[in-house]
Each structure stands twice: as structure tokens, then as C-alpha cells.
Amino acid sequence: MTIRAVVKGVGHYLPERVVPNSEFEARVDTTDEWIRSRSGIERRHFAAEGETTSEMGAKAAQAALDDAGLTPGQIDALIVATSTPDLTFPSAASMVQDKIGMRQGFAFDVQAVCAGFVYALANANALILSGQAKRVIVIGAETFSRILDWEDRATCVLFGDGAGALVLEAAEGTGTTADRGILATDLNSDGSYRDLLYVDGGVSTTGTSGRLRMQGNQVFRHAVEKLAATAHAALEKVGLSGEDVDWIVPHQANLRIITATAQRMQVPMDRVVVTVQDHGNTSAASIPLALSVGKARGQIKEGDLIVTEAIGGGLAWGSVVVRW
Structure with a gap:
């Protein structure tokens, strides 16, 4: 008997406030066209004053x-992937558990x-396969608007706030790639790229939350290379390739990164969420x-083979192959 961590439900939340690119034109030296051409971003959501990561x-x-x-009452474990928790401690997850x-x-x-949700999925999968939990909620939630430098036009226009969640449940499978559930994971990190x-x-450094700093060109180069590599590595673990993938659901950082990664995986953009x-x-x-x-749009359907991949500060990167 093979146990699989199967997706039973999915949901998301976005703050009410929508911030179009044009709103940045009065704040920094930028334009809607500049932002769109470099990132593909047209708008984002920002949390309201007092709205927290755990609430979302x-x-x-x-x-x-x-x-x-x-x-x-039917959930055994809850994992929150976040870099912007409400407090230093306790965990945002314990606050969500209470809420x-x-x-x-x-x-x-x-x-x-940014790789946090992939890491959280891999941990949830391990909990289920080891028998420590039967049902796990895995959440990604962020209020990045609180750590942006509003004078840095290269970064402040890129980020938004929101939350998404999956419910995973243990189920019996056949041990083949036809099974529903998580089929493979691949996690990586290299702290030498932290700058x-x-x-x-x-x-333990400044005693403050600080502001986000990024070397965009270098991150772009590493992202395209490492995202395609980790996706291939996860697929190869179960004898699959890009041709078998119904949908890539990538980390939504930059449209150019998403497009370049899909090209390296030889997956057309009409199969990318x-x-x-x-x-x-x-x-x-x-x-x-x-x-x-993607599910709400009718793109993702039961039985579809999905690859998710992400890269973030650390650098940390990874991927998950899951049959929906």
C-alpha cells in the first residue's frame, strides 16, 4: 500500500485594496509601461492598516x-509559509490555528x-507519509507591503499581499504516477547567495524589521536556471518529463522569469497558470x-499533473509534482 498526500481543497484571500501601477507614478520615478514591460505586473493588493498575515x-x-x-476539528496539523509574520513569536501558524x-x-x-510554500508542502507531505498527520492545512501568507522601501523603484512596485491555502489528506494509492496526490518533491538552498x-x-542584528533589498539581474539569472533544473529533478524522480505536465503553476514573481522557465521545460505558455x-x-x-x-478559472481539474516551482531569498528553491 502506498500513502499519498492528496489535495482535498484550495482557497485564497486577497485584501480589498487594489493598487494599480499608476499609483506608483506619483511616488517614484516609474511608469505603468516600465513596470509592465519588466515584470508583467499590472496591479497588486495591499493589506489594510491593521490587517495582518495571520488574518489573511x-x-x-x-x-x-x-x-x-x-x-x-478534522485537521491534525497546520503549516504557514511566511517571511512576514505578525510577531517575532509566537508563530503565525498558531495564530491562524486559533482564528x-x-x-x-x-x-x-x-x-x-518565496520558496516557502514549496518547502511547506514538502514538510506536509512528509508528515502525512510518516503517519504523524492525516490531514494538513498548508498556507502561504504575506504582507510584503510592510517591508518595502518606497524610494526604491526597482523593488517597491513588484510585491503584493495575500494568502492561499491547500488542504492535504492521506489516501491510499497504487504507487504509480497515476495516483492523485504529491508524487515528488525537490528542495535546495545555497546561503552563499544571501546578498x-x-x-x-x-x-539579532538591527532590532528592526528592515527593508527588502534585491540585486534584480542576478536573481533573474539564477531563477531561470534553478527553477527549470528543480522542476526537471522532481519530475525525473518519478520518471516523468515536461511533456507529461498539464500545468506549471510557478511562483508568480516576474512574467519574464515564468516565460523563460517554461521555455526551458519545453512547456507552452498555454499550459502555465x-x-x-x-x-x-x-x-x-x-x-x-x-x-x-487556476481551479476557479476552470484551468486545473482533477487528475491533472501539476508542477509548482519557486525560488526566494537564501537562495532557496524547490519544486513539487502533484496530481490534482
Whole structure:
């Protein structure tokens, strides 16, 4: 008997405030055309004053539970991928656990920046395969608008806020790639690249939250190379290739990165779920947001083979192959 971590439900939440590119023109030296041409982003959502990462995560989690037809009392574990938690501690996950009324099990955060959701999925899969949990909610939630440098036109226009969530449940499979559920994962990191993308503050350094810093050209180069490589590595673990993929659901950082990665994987863009134009880069929230929107659009259907891949500060990168 083979146990698989099967997707039972998906959901997302976006803050009410929509910020078009034109809103930045009065703040920094930029234009709508400049932002679109370099990133593909047209608009993003920003959290309201006082709206927190855990609040958004809880709303996405509840949407995923509703989609799965489950209650918080049926969940064994809850994982939140985030780089922008409400507080230094306790974890955002424990706050989400409280907000949705989950009074049993355990909750913890995963921090791998934009790759956080992929890392969280891999951890949830391991919990299910080891028998430590039968049902796990995996959430990506971010309020990146709180760590942006509003004088840096190269970065402040790229990011947005939001949350997405999946509910995974243990199910018996045949042990073949025809099984529904997570089929393979691939995780990587290399701390020698930390200066390419980081926040210049922290508890043990400045005692402040800091602001985001990025060497965009270098991140772009590493992203295209490493995202295609990790996707191929995960597929090869189960004897599959790009030709077998129904949908790539990538980290929504930059349309040029998404397009270049798909080309390297030899997957046409009409088999790539793209939401970056509407959400911007929501870091760990971007993949579950795209999965939820992709399902709502009617793109993602039961039985589809999906590859998700992401790269973020660290550098940390990875991918997951899942049959929906």
C-alpha cells in the first residue's frame, strides 16, 4: 500500500485594496509601461492598516476547508509559509490555528521566503507519509507591503499581499504516477547567495524589521536556471518529463522569469497558470493563490499533473509534482 498526500481543497484571500501601477507614478520615478514591460505586473493588493498575515492566512484556510467540505476539528496539523509574520513569536501558524477554531493538533511556520510554500508542502507531505498527520492545512501568507522601501523603484512596485491555502489528506494509492496526490518533491538552498535578496533588518542584528533589498539581474539569472533544473529533478524522480505536465503553476514573481522557465521545460505558455499581472509577487502566497485562481478559472481539474516551482531569498528553491 502506498500513502499519498492528496489535495482535498484550495482557497485564497486577497485584501480589498487594489493598487494599480499608476499609483506608483506619483511616488517614484516609474511608469505603468516600465513596470509592465519588466515584470508583467499590472496591479497588486495591499493589506489594510491593521490587517495582518495571520488574518489573511485564516481566511484562506477557511476557504480551503469549505472547498474540502471539512471542519477545523478534522485537521491534525497546520503549516504557514511566511517571511512576514505578525510577531517575532509566537508563530503565525498558531495564530491562524486559533482564528479558525482548531483546538487540537499542532501548528508551525516555515520560512524560505518565496520558496516557502514549496518547502511547506514538502514538510506536509512528509508528515502525512510518516503517519504523524492525516490531514494538513498548508498556507502561504504575506504582507510584503510592510517591508518595502518606497524610494526604491526597482523593488517597491513588484510585491503584493495575500494568502492561499491547500488542504492535504492521506489516501491510499497504487504507487504509480497515476495516483492523485504529491508524487515528488525537490528542495535546495545555497546561503552563499544571501546578498542577492534579503531584508536589511532582524531581531539579532538591527532590532528592526528592515527593508527588502534585491540585486534584480542576478536573481533573474539564477531563477531561470534553478527553477527549470528543480522542476526537471522532481519530475525525473518519478520518471516523468515536461511533456507529461498539464500545468506549471510557478511562483508568480516576474512574467519574464515564468516565460523563460517554461521555455526551458519545453512547456507552452498555454499550459502555465499566470496570475502575476493581478497580484504581483506575493512571495510564499503566490503558488497557493495561483492554484486557487487556476481551479476557479476552470484551468486545473482533477487528475491533472501539476508542477509548482519557486525560488526566494537564501537562495532557496524547490519544486513539487502533484496530481490534482
